[in-house]
Ligand code: ATP
Ligand code: MG
Ligand code: MG
């Protein structure tokens with residue numbers, strides 16, 4: 001993308017409404033704009049990050065054996081009457097009436113809808129398990145939307161659901177999802193800790209939330225410093241992995257157990273704040289029973305499938321990653337989800353040799369590069385590249401260009417390298 005022709009409206013001033021770093025930086029870097037309270041438009045760089053996160057989430061859901069579907073954002077109120085949640089959900093649900101006075105709502109989650117779909121199409125135990133998921137916008141009329149995309153009203157969620165034959169199957173689904181989540185976070189390039197959590201509105205008996213540690217987090221968290229995520233990509237045994245993730249103490253304040261806490265050596269006790277970026281639930285037959293989803297078992301008897309649900313806040317992750325990865329100058333994207341791998345900074349726009357070398361780099365990198373081809377001061381180009389957080393800056397001035405040399409800057413460490421074109425390209429790729 002050429003910066004001179006792009007819709008990346010960076011801001012010099014700090015927007016007054018933004019209280020925390022990620023919100024400030026997303027506005028200043030031109031990633032999002034607020035369209036109404038808690039409702040955002042995603043501009044090109046923001047949308048690229050959102051899509052890259054969604055794609056990693058998708059690949060790990062598929063690897064786990066889940067299948068992607070797409071359910072609508074608008075749901076019928078009757079579905080929610082079946083589960084009894086229509087009244088229970090309260091003011092967070094955005095309720096809509098159509099021209100025929102039919103009651104609809106903008107989905108805050110999809111347990112009811114997916115249960116109805118599977119119920120109407122799956123009749124035999126032979127067709128279980130079913131683990132469908134989708135990546136779709138949700139709406140929750142939060143009392144206090146704040147912190148930008150961290151607590152929006154409209155937000156993008158990946159929600160998966162599992163329907164299994166029995167308890168063992170449901171436990172397998174739950175553990176498989178935990179592994180898929182840890183792989184997802186690892187690939188994105190951030191650390192999220194699974195913590196014992198309350199089941200809240202969704203209900204059920206077993207739940208973990210995944211938290212990115214940050215002082216601005218809205219949840220209180222308690223964990224043992226001995227916790228290590230280790231390498232989730234390498235894990236082959238789902239049960240052993242689950243065991244490893246859950247034996248060392250980690251809990252949100254709602255599930256905090258002081259009796260266990262007191263047994264942990266004082267120097268290992270960590271108390272802090274976390275941003276909830278995902279949550280998984282096992283809730284047995286709560287919805288299958290309420291919505292009368294029964295299938296025929298091997299013995300000809302009807303039974304209710306065992307269920308779980310599994311959410312990741314994809315749009316919240318964008319903000320949460322920035323909370324965890326920024327400095328005074330701006331965002332520091334992990335390579336895997338950066339909008340561009342590199343920014344090409346032309347320090348003398350209009351100088352034939354400099355322009356030619358920049359064009360060459362741009363042609364070689366294509367969509368992976370943001371080419372700053374504006375007629376701006378070098379200082380402004382450096383500052384905006386730091387603000388936007390590209391993993392690499394490829395700095396080209398007339399002197400280097402004449403010698404065929406590119407200066408590379410690594411955003412995360414500040415390291416600099418002066419390299420011939422091909423070597424510079426190889427490093428960035
Ligand atoms: P919170 O405790 O922050 O209100 P939640 O527990 O109500 O979140 P879940 O029902 O567990 O949310 O939904 C799954 C995921 O969706 C959450 O872990 C979070 O990452 C994301 N999410 C929930 N509410 C919002 C929101 N208002 N804005 C952005 N993401 C959200
Ligand atoms: Mg909530
Ligand atoms: Mg929560």
Ligand code: MG
Nearest residue numbers: 209276278279
């Ligand atoms: Mg939750």
